[in-house]
């Protein structure tokens with residue numbers, strides 16, 4: 254038995270996995286429908302916000318970005334509108350997240366509860382911003398190079414090894430196959446937080462480009478980022494301290510590489526973003542040589558803002574916590590190219 258594709262950019266290899274994915278989509282669609290029957294006004298409000306997004310324009314923005322990264326159009330996994338589901342929070346199994354991209358099923362899930370709580374606490378404008386922002390964030394994961402494969406595990410014949418790559422992040426799981434039901438019995442992951450930092454950077458770029466072209470309830474790129482500075486985004490899970498630190502950390506790494514290699518910073522950023530879409534990964538040996546021994550291993554293991562702070566200290570970066578580098582951030586922002 255060989256390794257089989259079970260999802261990701263190039264899809265599935267066997268019909269049974271296609272069936273599993275469509276079965277999952279049916280189940281989630283049902284849950285979304287039940288939720289809407291129970292809360293027609295609330296879910297309807299979220300749907301109206303999603304409906305206001307021009308998905309053709311958004312796809313165009315992703316096409317431009319991926320073309321720059323030499324990714325063929327047929328490899329751009331732009332999730333169709335009907336594969337976005339507004340669901341109860343229990344459906345989203347990623348801890349602490351209010352939305353998720355599921356690689357094996359090729360769907361984006363959004364938690365209605367989180368969005369409605371934001372609407373209640375922060376008002377409609379804020380909730381609309383978050384919905385647009387989180388959707389774009391999940392689209393980045395979906396469009397980025399992703400791959401899921403499953404094959405035999407050497408140690409046990411009743412267990413499969415599943416490997417998932419979502420751009421820079423890697424997840425390995427051991428799957429026990431019991432009477433047709435797969436159960437994850439162990440898993441390990443790496444570069445998860447670093448990948449979120451890069452995802453967040455790309456999401457900000459896409460968001461800004463999109464808002465510069467399309468009206469979205471009168472929210473403009475400049476009003477949004479001004480609001481972000483005022484901290485209005487800070488409560489959102491995708492803008493948690495960990496994600497924001499990861500984004501700042503990535504920016505510092507890019508800055509360091511730019512200085513060492515004497516290559517302009519935006520060129521280095523384009524390289525990092527290009528690798529995100531191409532799936533080529535980090536040039537680990539080169540980075541370890543340039544930044545220091547063990548750097549990429551520790552970056553892969555980093556799971557929190559505190560881990561990144563330790564890493565920054567050890568490798569002599571400045572403190573990457575967003576609060577302390579606000580001045581640097583405004584400098585970085587002026588270096589971001591949107592054209």
Ligand SMILES: [Zn+2]
Pocket residue numbers: 390394449452
């Ligand atoms: Zn994410």
